[in-house]
Amino acid sequence: MSATPAAARPQVLVLAKAPVPGRVKTRLCPPCTPAQAARIAAAALSDTLGAVTSVAASRVLVVDGGYAVPPGWTTVAQRGGPLGDRLVGAFADTRAPGVPAVLIGMDTPQLTARLIGAALAPLGVPGGPDAVLGPAADGGWWALGLREPAHAEVLHTVPTSTPDTGRRTLAALRRRGLRVHLLPRLRDVDTAVDARAVAALCPPGSRFATAVAADVPALMAAAR
Structure with missing residues (x-):
C-alpha cells in the first residue's frame, strides 16, 4: 500500500504572533513585564507547534511577524486588520482543493496530539460533519475546522x-x-490566573509550564 501523499493530508493551521515583548500576551502585564510575557508566549507557541508536529497533517504557521518554524512546517504571513479578517485570510491563503483544515491559536499550550487528532478526524469521515468547533471557557473558541475552508x-x-x-x-x-x-471545551491563556491554571494541565516537559513557573507565581504572590 502506498503512503498518503502529503498534499492530500488535512491541514493544521496555527495562527500566532511572533513573541516580541510588548506585542504578545499584554494582558499578562501586570504582574508580568513585557519580556516575561513574551517568554511565556514563546513557550506556548513552542508547545503548540510541538503537539501539531506529532500529528499526521500538513502544518502551516500563519504568523504576524517573523518566526523560525521547525522542519516540516511552512509559513504564511497574516493579512488583514481585524482578527476576523485575519482568520478568513488564513483559511483562504492556505486552501487546497478537497483538503480540510483545522485552525488553532497559540493560547492553548495544553493541547496534545490526541486532541488535535480528534479535531481532524470528523472532517475525514464521508458524510460526517462539515465543521468542528472547540469552545473556549472565556466564550470564544480554540479550534475551528472546516471540510471546505471557503466557509470561513x-x-x-x-x-x-x-x-x-x-x-x-x-x-x-x-x-x-x-x-x-x-469539541471539548478548553481554557485559553489571557491572564496570569489563566496561565497558572493552564500550566497545571500541560503534559510533562511542557515549556509553557516551565516558563509560567519561572515568571508568574512569585509575581502573583507579591501582588496579593
Missing part, C-alpha cells in the same frame, strides 16, 4: 474577543447550513 467567510460577520464569540460562530456556521461537531 462566515467569520467576517462574527465579533471576536467577546464573551459570545463562540456562540455566534456556531450560529453563523449553522446558518450557512453546515453540520457542526463540537
Whole structure:
C-alpha cells in the first residue's frame, strides 16, 4: 500500500504572533513585564507547534511577524486588520482543493496530539460533519475546522474577543447550513490566573509550564 501523499493530508493551521515583548500576551502585564510575557508566549507557541508536529497533517504557521518554524512546517504571513479578517485570510491563503483544515491559536499550550487528532478526524469521515468547533471557557473558541475552508467567510460577520464569540460562530456556521461537531471545551491563556491554571494541565516537559513557573507565581504572590 502506498503512503498518503502529503498534499492530500488535512491541514493544521496555527495562527500566532511572533513573541516580541510588548506585542504578545499584554494582558499578562501586570504582574508580568513585557519580556516575561513574551517568554511565556514563546513557550506556548513552542508547545503548540510541538503537539501539531506529532500529528499526521500538513502544518502551516500563519504568523504576524517573523518566526523560525521547525522542519516540516511552512509559513504564511497574516493579512488583514481585524482578527476576523485575519482568520478568513488564513483559511483562504492556505486552501487546497478537497483538503480540510483545522485552525488553532497559540493560547492553548495544553493541547496534545490526541486532541488535535480528534479535531481532524470528523472532517475525514464521508458524510460526517462539515465543521468542528472547540469552545473556549472565556466564550470564544480554540479550534475551528472546516471540510471546505471557503466557509470561513462566515467569520467576517462574527465579533471576536467577546464573551459570545463562540456562540455566534456556531450560529453563523449553522446558518450557512453546515453540520457542526463540537469539541471539548478548553481554557485559553489571557491572564496570569489563566496561565497558572493552564500550566497545571500541560503534559510533562511542557515549556509553557516551565516558563509560567519561572515568571508568574512569585509575581502573583507579591501582588496579593
